[in-house]
Amino acid sequence: MDRAVAAARRAFDDGRWSRAAPAYRKKVLHKLADLIEANALELAVLGVRDNGTEIGMALKAEPGSAAGTFRYYAEALDKVYGEIAPTAPGILGLVHKEPVGVVGAIVPWNFPLMIGSWKLAPALAAGNSVVLKPAETASLSLLKLAELAAEAGLPDGVLNVVTGAGSVTGEALAMSMDVDVLVFTGSGGVGRRLLEYSARSNLKRCYLELGGKSPNVVFADAPDLEQAAKVSAAGIFRNAGQVCVAGSRLLVEESIHDEFVEALSRHAAAMKVGNPLDLTTNIGAVNNLTQLEGNLNFVTKAIEEGAEIALGGSRIMQDTGGYFMEPTVLKGVKPEHNVAQNEVFGPVLAVTPFASDEDAVAIANSTKFGLAAGVWTSNLSRAHNMVRNIQAGVVHVNTYGGPDGTVPLGGVKQSGNGHDKSMHAFDKYFDLKTAWMQL
Template structure:
């Protein structure tokens, strides 16, 4: 990647968004999709997955050029994940049942599950296709219409996905994609009086604004995934410290740290601190950073110059507050014109340091030593976020205590990263509310309606 523009996009205004929402509303109200038989919706979603798989290479290259994720990771995490997500919810379509309430003999109480109507979805630039599928597939499976707003710097794969959906037989108006600035198109979507549910993955500042827009408009339900500052806790009794070092390095440096669940805070038991940091730095230093379309690259590009400068600012602030650079710390490959940064390891990071508390969203690892379980839990929870965490220990009792003690939506034990559609992803505290993935995600896109029938 050379930092040069290679295409342009339409910059939607508020009127464009209104037209997209109106199209979604018409499609929902006339029943072309919302009242389609579950078997028909299932067939279309499976066909979407088929097309994604058939054209995975095209879709992946398009996305990599857009956002800089290393190709090998993008092929699996973007196209591969999106196809799997559409298949998962395709299979769920005809397995969503209502309920019969335990009422008196002369009354029949029925609980119906109905689609909410028009869903607004705003997705980020780091994994647009994967996260877009997390929103689109369950919303479409349950019969809703969707207006999707991709990130300004990563829209192309989702525009292509919309073409695939039409080809697969999704009726006109059911999926609408509007590109443009969040401050214009995203705001218009959030303020719309005709959007029933808004789902969002991105920054906390934007999430707060979306809640305000809901209050100013129609009190639409808003579900937020707002990132994290995830602790990765390594105890001296971990079953394989060398493996823990290698996996922990990838847990922060894959996709240049531009991952919401990245293990960006490494908490290491003091007795092994120096040796473990040395091992992790050795693994991180061996990673090949470069052109994300080069199959030999293990770490790709930073998404934008603004993001790169922000990452470097965190490093400067950390060292000014007493942290030391054990590895990296600077921009590299500047002669290419692209935005690349060394995997960076900072040691001696105190809990009051900004890099300990705030999400960098870049290849910057903050390392802090601890003594004992209680301090580990206290440090792990010493942040406003609660999305993910990791624990490395050979003690089963300790593992359970850490899972219970750390406030996070997902806690990995003796691994970092990895899950599938069978389990939910969501956070606590300022990492947001609601869940993507699993059958639990469907709840966001359904309303409950009670029928109370006198017999």
């Protein structure tokens, strides 16, 4: 890791990329996007073998998303302008945007290529050098991405991928005195350690996306309750629930509670759990045994606290090996229950009824998280009010999941700070420099 950071620093300081013409950087990043598309199946399969995502979802969410992300920032990089300040006569105030230097990026195992690209593409487009540390259990697709970046013509040292345990390579990256910005997606516990490492080293800026406990609020006047049930099931159970924005808390208006839970459970039960390399699979594998055991412990604790199992709740043994779990629906969950307060990161849905708009907002905002949310209603005023009042970085209305790269993703409260995606992602990777000139 120390050698990788040193290589990134040399590459940044000598200007081989940081001072290269925008047209050149654009050409290289477009070439990388072409290579990602040309190698999409290999990249997807590498990821599936690592993290267990069902292949149908992986093709779109991993190489498909990554290629689009690199194209977006390749096109955007020469549209970022400085500013001329409206100052007094005889003074010229200029605001320059300059690359920050060496960016350290630590990404999780659930969508390594997609989330890695959210960090890499804007950082590289801005002219920075990057050292990327993948999760221990999902590094293959990002190692392949580094090979493709070299093939695309990215200069040596500009992108470095270093594998290893978080306690070794991750800590070394976060403690480095030569890393200027650290970006991270993962757990709150690790995020707190990264802030400590920043304080103990060079006070590097840290941007953290720390997961969520996202409420999906269904009103009786939803435009299509059957469609809402189907989409809500996919919104929690695809990728075995291992999605940071997963709608893991279902809040249902009391008057439709029973029928909606039945409809959602029916759609969930129809989803095929199995070999993630099988094109007919809807729900793939849990990433590792520790995660599976944690998921099952959440179910056990929920039952102890008074919840009931409406669907699932158990491990599924597969002849392919690996770790699989039934899509699980828990009803009768109260807002204070453990499963309603803490991120499971697995195929476990906590269902809670609500009586009014105010009740829904109070329950939705009753956790420490604030990453995403969903609202299902035909009432335009209600939709706007819920978007305004729910504490979340992303609020879906009459859908769940799917915002593309044109809009930012970030959280509030203990879901983190800073934004991935859209032009706002550049904010993390540029420094502002003022030039104050007497004419």
